[in-house]
Amino acid sequence: MNSLNRRKFIQVCGGGLALATLPLTFSLHAASGARVVVIGGGFAGATAAKYLRLFGPDLQVTLVDPATAHVSCVGSNLVLTGETPIGELTKPFAALRDKYGVELVAEPAVSIDADNKRVNLASGATLDYEHVILAPGIDFDPVPGHDFNVMPHAWIAGAQTTLLQEQLMAMANDGTFVIAIPKTPFRAHTAPYERATVVADYFRRNKPGAKILILDANAAIAGMNRTFTAAFTGVYRDIVEYVPNVTVNAADALNRRLDITRDGTASSVTAEVINLIPSQKAGKLLFDSGLVPDGSKFAPVNPLNYESTLAGFSKVHIIGDSQSTGQAKSGHMANSQAKVCVDAILRDLAGLEPDPAPKTTAAAFPPITRRTASWTTVTYSFDAATMSMVASSSAEAPEPTKDVREEEGPGWLINLLSDSFA
Ligand SMILES: Cc1cc2nc3c(=O)[nH]c(=O)nc-3n(C[C@H](O)[C@H](O)[C@H](O)COP(=O)(O)OP(=O)(O)OC[C@H]3O[C@@H](n4cnc5c(N)ncnc54)[C@H](O)[C@@H]3O)c2cc1C
Incomplete structure (x- = not known):
């Protein structure tokens, strides 16, 4: 067009x-x-x-x-x-x-x-x-152990949005921010990837050394694939790591940990700030x-x-x-x-x-x-x-x-x- x-x-x-x-x-x-x-x-x-x-x-x-x-x-x-x-x-x-x-x-x-x-x-x-x-x-479909007050979804705007904002602002300069994306269909297929680009830009300016790990339950970026693939492998390649096919099985609020399965293999991920978006x-x-x-x-x-x-x-x-x-x-x-x-x-x-x-x-x-x-x-x-x-x-x-x-x-x-x- x-x-x-x-x-x-x-x-x-x-x-x-x-x-x-x-x-x-x-x-x-x-x-x-x-x-x-x-x-x-x-x-x-x-x-x-x-x-x-x-x-x-x-x-x-x-x-x-x-x-x-x-x-x-x-x-x-x-x-x-x-x-x-x-x-x-x-x-x-x-x-x-x-x-x-x-x-x-x-x-x-x-x-x-x-x-x-x-x-x-x-x-x-x-x-x-x-x-x-x-x-x-x-x-939302519940994820076992998911406490919204510790790992905000910020997928209904309001208090959840400001909580995630506070967590990101308080995050250490070399901290990791995890965004866990559910399987489609979900509200706004472009928005979790937009969240990554917006926060990556903020990290570049304010928290050099901070990283974003995207754990996606889908096999590929679910919205505006070309645009976000270019961003994650281009301008943000030193900040964003994108991992497809990840299922979150449980959350541990106390230890800020997600138990995940990737391609049939179980493991866990810990991070200072976790944005767990349930299905x-x-x-x-x-x-x-x-x-x-x-x-x-x-x-x-x-x-x-x-x-x-x-x-x-x-x-x-x-x-x-x-x-x-x-x-x-x-x-x-x-x-x-x-x-x-x-x-x-x-x-x-x-x-x-x-x-x-x-x-x-x-x-x-x-x-x-x-x-x-x-x-x-x-x-x-x-x-x-x-x-x-x-x-x-x-x-x-x-x-x-x-x-x-x-x-x-x-x-x-x-x-x-x-x-x-x-
Ligand atoms: C981070 C993010 C970015 C987004 N970006 C975009 C974008 O760029 N472009 C775009 O088009 N969309 C975007 N979206 C998607 C968009 O926000 C939603 O698709 C949209 O809000 C859906 O509208 P809705 O009216 O169905 O639901 P909502 O907007 O969620 O409204 C539901 C309303 O129902 C009320 N309610 C719930 N239960 C009851 C009840 N029992 N009795 C009475 N009231 C009740 C709630 O209080 C709420 O006010 C984005 C979403 C997110 C999370």
């Missing part, structure tokens, strides 16, 4: 982030007063709540999230090195209430009663709905509501409207990292899915079928050094033959550049945050 086309593409999928297909001309008379409950105010849920009210002003939209603000994982690797204050990534839900009239309920949802179209909240209160959107993000599954709410089949980790949905494909869950939609369409698990994608889902709900309330040919997009702009960044984009289109979303086009930067680090990457993040939360 040439530079002009790429800029245009970024404008469309990252900068504009607008919903071109929303049925503005629909009569929403039938939907007047209908209540849509959105559970989870991350990139998926916040975007859905906002756009439901923007394009369905007669709807009663309730956003349920125990937090009062969302802390964005996107951009959070730069918090680890002190480049971005975490406050810049913290987006209060009050903006959705004050600007769009979204009703806020600050407590966790514990389950869905689909028969009675009701959400059960932790306090015992309930919320009735016409449609419900579930967007609780991810949960991932849908948010607990989905398991507790019966929305994830036995043996699965994510919730099956119809990608035309993100409604659960399980029997008995009509009008129950799942978007973002919790669903299992196989599309990238990313903030940009969660925002994109939210718009397809909102469109389908508005059509349903107006007695219409969903858009038969939705498209979704994802993007990332990982910093490689303090002065350069790379980018990747992917577009998915609906394939009627398989009833699935397939990657119809994708691109990766030929090489990291200054423009992407200074303008395109920050601009994309500002747009994504503002389109989702402001």
Whole structure:
């Protein structure tokens, strides 16, 4: 993709982030007063709540999230090195209430009663709905002995991010930082490798002699392989060691040790700072509501409207990292899915079928050094033959550049945050 086309593409999928297909001309008379409950105010849920009210002003939209603000994982690797204050990534839900009239309920949802179209909240209160959107993000598969307070995952942004930041800042100049990456699929396939480049740059400037050991459960770098292979074998070859096919069997918090298996051989690794990222599954709410089949980790949905494909869950939609369409698990994608889902709900309330040919997009702009960044984009289109979303086009930067680090990457993040939360 040439530079002009790429800029245009970024404008469309990252900068504009607008919903071109929303049925503005629909009569929403039938939907007047209908209540849509959105559970989870991350990139998926916040975007859905906002756009439901923007394009369905007669709807009663309730956003349920125990937090009062969302802390964005996107951009959070730069918090680890002190480049971005975490406050810049913290987006209060009050903006959705004050600007769009979204009703806020600050407590966790514990389950869905689909028969009675009701959400059960932790306090015992309930919320009735016409449609419900579930967007609780991810949960983790436990690693025996893993204490998050000693070996932070920093894969849900907030206190975990600042804990890992403190550990990295306090690390000895010749210390080792281990990043343990789970098997795919996990949230943000580029992000653990981005974490390595960002921290490697920080080490080069602040802790000469410090090393990064990447223990990857996958056979190869799972996101932007060309870009990160070049970084680890090029600019960071003296700092980063990348080891594929490593399974973490157990963690020993006291001794800061991981018991691992590599290619069938067991051994252990100790390090001053260990970022153990466990393998991932849908948010607990989905398991507790019966929305994830036995043996699965994510919730099956119809990608035309993100409604659960399980029997008995009509009008129950799942978007973002919790669903299992196989599309990238990313903030940009969660925002994109939210718009397809909102469109389908508005059509349903107006007695219409969903858009038969939705498209979704994802993007990332990982910093490689303090002065350069790379980018990747992917577009998915609906394939009627398989009833699935397939990657119809994708691109990766030929090489990291200054423009992407200074303008395109920050601009994309500002747009994504503002389109989702402001
Ligand atoms: C280090 C890192 C870097 C990343 N970089 C990028 C990037 O460059 N580009 C990109 O597009 N993506 C990136 N991502 C991925 C992105 O952050 C996630 O894919 C995105 O946050 C998923 O959105 P979501 O709405 O599904 O979940 P989340 O954003 O996790 O939101 C879930 C929300 O649900 C709430 N919740 C959970 N359970 C309940 C409940 N029972 N009741 C009520 N509320 C509940 C939570 O409080 C939370 O607010 C990155 C991720 C990480 C970790």
